[in-house]
Amino acid sequence: MGTVKVKDSFREYLSKHNLKATRQREIILDEFLSSPSHLSAEELYLRLRRNNPNIGYATVYRTMKLLAESGIASERHFGDRQTRYEPNISEEHHYHLICNACGKIIEFEDPQIEALFVKTAGMHNFTLSHQRLELYGLCPDCQPS
Amino acid sequence: MGTVKVKDSFREYLSKHNLKATRQREIILDEFLSSPSHLSAEELYLRLRRNNPNIGYATVYRTMKLLAESGIASERHFGDRQTRYEPNISEEHHYHLICNACGKIIEFEDPQIEALFVKTAGMHNFTLSHQRLELYGLCPDCQPS
DNA sequence: GATAGATTGATGTTCAATTTCATTTCAGTT
DNA sequence: AACTGAAATGAAATTGAACATCAATCTATC
Numbered sequence: 001m002g003t004v005k006v007k008d009s010f011r012e013y014l015s016k017h018n019l020k021a022t023r024q025r026e027i028i029l030d031e032f033l034s035s036p037s038h039l040s041a042e043e044l045y046l047r048l049r050r051n052n053p054n055i056g057y058a059t060v061y062r063t064m065k066l067l068a069e070s071g072i073a074s075e076r077h078f079g080d081r082q083t084r085y086e087p088n089i090s091e092e093h094h095y096h097l098i099c100n101a102c103g104k105i106i107e108f109e110d111p112q113i114e115a116l117f118v119k120t121a122g123m124h125n126f127t128l129s130h131q132r133l134e135l136y137g138l139c140p141d142c143q144p145s
Numbered sequence: 146m147g148t149v150k151v152k153d154s155f156r157e158y159l160s161k162h163n164l165k166a167t168r169q170r171e172i173i174l175d176e177f178l179s180s181p182s183h184l185s186a187e188e189l190y191l192r193l194r195r196n197n198p199n200i201g202y203a204t205v206y207r208t209m210k211l212l213a214e215s216g217i218a219s220e221r222h223f224g225d226r227q228t229r230y231e232p233n234i235s236e237e238h239h240y241h242l243i244c245n246a247c248g249k250i251i252e253f254e255d256p257q258i259e260a261l262f263v264k265t266a267g268m269h270n271f272t273l274s275h276q277r278l279e280l281y282g283l284c285p286d287c288q289p290s
Numbered sequence: 291g292a293t294a295g296a297t298t299g300a301t302g303t304t305c306a307a308t309t310t311c312a313t314t315t316c317a318g319t320t
Numbered sequence: 321a322a323c324t325g326a327a328a329t330g331a332a333a334t335t336g337a338a339c340a341t342c343a344a345t346c347t348a349t350c
Contacts, residue, residue: 058331125285140270201299
């Protein structure tokens, strides 16, 4: 789904919840969509300040929470204590392969894995909403030779 | 592996690292082993205070870190910002099914899933060290009927 | 039991995240 | 276009989990 559609769906979410489409929310969403994935709210705030020195810290936090609630972004926790955000670009669920040494993050998808998740949830009579999978190890560059 | 063995392996870890086997560390390990899984350091501290009002907050944090380093416990992050600990009871890797509504946590294992993880890591030339999988959804009790 | 070095625990600090609140902005109405 | 009530903003204060500090205490070893 393209940027325009995402922006429309955010506006729709806002009006459906009697929230307002403000200039700041638009700017933050734009910056989020044009930034690398897995940024923290803090990092996004720093990026925003470059072109919008007037945007507040708390507003970035609040807007990121909104984006998560509206399904546009997902909150993620990796090793550290910060919450990071990634855009829900596609309908596909994707997973992460993370290098213990250099921190490199590789995203991947796997329908076979996903099928097993659905099956497992079903066995426990759970309705599945979302899932997190992280595989940790050493990437080719960081392996002792 | 039984409680006694765990305690021995902790003592072994301590002496191997020139650390000392103190009364507090023993008490904390005992409480950890006899508590429900997935407690935070804070929760464990509160439990400990009931019988050991003299044990310090920081000591619990430090000891939990030690337990994690020694392989007796694993640190986990679920939805919230707290670090939770679970005992590494078995050699099997296990995963979590978590209810969005009531927070219930169900553990499960699945060799088939694990095999796919190994295969995926191999495809990216990663050496796999550990993995986290969490499936979120609604448990049978929390589903709208 | 003396000694060196590690540990404890009360307190302080850090840092991400949240809350507060006076002021401003938005969206719908006239 | 001006009015109005509700929501949003931003600066600053607050929270809360986790970690650091340091004098007093305990442990392992000799």
